[in-house]
Amino acid sequence: MINYLYMLMHTVTSTAALGTLNMLASALGQNLLWGRISDRHKLRTKLIVVGETIASFAYIIVFLIHKSLIGMGNAFTAGLTIIFGLSTLEFFWSMSDVGWAALLTDLTTPEKRGRIVGILNFIASLGRMVGIIFAGYLYSGGEGFKNGTIFFIVATLLLIGAAIMTFTARQVKEKPAAQGQNPIRREAKRVHDGGSTNEKTYHWLLLSLIIIVLGASSINQVFLLFIKLPEGLNASDPEMSLILSTWTMGGMLASLASGGLTDKIGRTKTMLLSLFLAIATPIMYSGAHDVLVMAFAYGLNGVSFWAIQTVGFTFASDIIPEHKRGLLFSRYNTVMALSWGPAGLLIGGPLADTQTSRLGLSDYVAYVNTFYASAIIVAIGTILFALKFSRFKI
Numbered sequence: 387m388i389n390y391l392y393m394l395m396h397t398v399t400s401t402a403a404l405g406t407l408n409m410l411a412s413a414l415g416q417n418l419l420w421g422r423i424s425d426r427h428k429l430r431t432k433l434i435v436v437g438e439t440i441a442s443f444a445y446i447i448v449f450l451i452h453k454s455l456i457g458m459g460n461a462f463t464a465g466l467t468i469i470f471g472l473s474t475l476e477f478f479w480s481m482s483d484v485g486w487a488a489l490l491t492d493l494t495t496p497e498k499r500g501r502i503v504g505i506l507n508f509i510a511s512l513g514r515m516v517g518i519i520f521a522g523y524l525y526s527g528g529e530g531f532k533n534g535t536i537f538f539i540v541a542t543l544l545l546i547g548a549a550i551m552t553f554t555a556r557q558v559k560e561k562p563a564a565q566g567q568n569p570i571r572r573e574a575k576r577v578h579d580g581g582s583t584n585e586k587t588y589h590w591l592l593l594s595l596i597i598i599v600l601g602a603s604s605i606n607q608v609f610l611l612f613i614k615l616p617e618g619l620n621a622s623d624p625e626m627s628l629i630l631s632t633w634t635m636g637g638m639l640a641s642l643a644s645g646g647l648t649d650k651i652g653r654t655k656t657m658l659l660s661l662f663l664a665i666a667t668p669i670m671y672s673g674a675h676d677v678l679v680m681a682f683a684y685g686l687n688g689v690s691f692w693a694i695q696t697v698g699f700t701f702a703s704d705i706i707p708e709h710k711r712g713l714l715f716s717r718y719n720t721v722m723a724l725s726w727g728p729a730g731l732l733i734g735g736p737l738a739d740t741q742t743s744r745l746g747l748s749d750y751v752a753y754v755n756t757f758y759a760s761a762i763i764v765a766i767g768t769i770l771f772a773l774k775f776s777r778f779k780i
């Protein structure tokens with residue numbers, strides 16, 4: 387989609403706005419409406435079904451409007467239609483995010499939650515890889531978007547997902563969780579019963595995650611430019627594909643491993659291990675002068691990111707009071723969505739550009755310094771997390 391938007395608009399800033407506006411629309415929808423509706427009316431599956439259905443039809447509407455504008459010779463306006471259209475779509479689609487988060491927490495117990503979340507994230511990583519492969523095949527120089535093939539496939543898959551959820555919701559009845567003596571359950575219940583104190587703890591978790599996600603994601607765009615630099619790796623397109631694929635592969639393995647690990651040794655220890663890895667990998671990039679070494683380092687970064695995703699969600703599920711799951715998960719989803727674009731737009735990009743345009747540093751040095759800054763920011767978030775949560779046994 388980014389490549390196609392660049393073909394239409396010919397400006398990097400405009401294309402970068404897609405992820406940022408999507409994130410803002412999602413945050414507004416979840417925090418102002420869907421989270422509150424979920425808690426007030428105890429809606430989970432209906433939010434998922436309605437959100438996926440609206441998104442499906444919205445994709446087709448956005449495609450038709452953008453195609454009409456292209457036919458009139460207004461390529462730039464067609465690009466804007468996609469950006470603002472998909473952002474509006476995201477406002478309504480985000481009700482599904484709230485529904486999924488609350489439903490998953492409702493139906494899982496603390497001692498098995500990490501493993502289940504890990505399996506679901508593995509499936510998400512696998513789906514991402516399959517989607518990238520098929521999208522690359524269907525893209526065909528932008529024709530896959532221009533003729534609507536990709537839009538129609540996405541819309542169809544969303545409708546199928548909504549239909550499956552509708553059928554499943556009618557067949558499955560929620561069962562009360564058995565009360566055992568598992569230490570994770572006992573500690574989670576102790577934390578969960580903390581009332582307003584517990585909500586303050588949750589906001590400390592969000593604060594540390596904001597710093598961590600901004601720091602870790604701020605170099606996403608810079609990294610793509612870095613590996614193509616002639617004075618650096620000077621990676622070819624196939625080599626670049628190899629490096630990027632290892633991130634998803636690492637994430638798939640991490641999702642499975644971290645889910646079981648978090649149930650076995652605890653949320654806090656697993657999160658700290660993941661965060662230490664998130665600090666180390668940006669530093670490793672500057673010393674990777676071989677494609678295979680860089681692929682290994684980027685794969686480890688995928689491990690850290692998806693492990694943080696898995697453990698963070700599990701941690702939040704244990705802490706969030708039941709009567710506020712919709713609202714507080716809306717805030718959690720907003721924090722994790724900072725990785726979509728704002729981090730690079732607000733931190734990584736300006737930091738790299740300032741070094742090259744005002745300080746006169748080479749691209750290579752500027753990008754390496756940006757990696758170091760990323761590691762420092764993540765380290766600050768890690769310290770905050772450790773100070774607040776190292777005493778927890780979950």
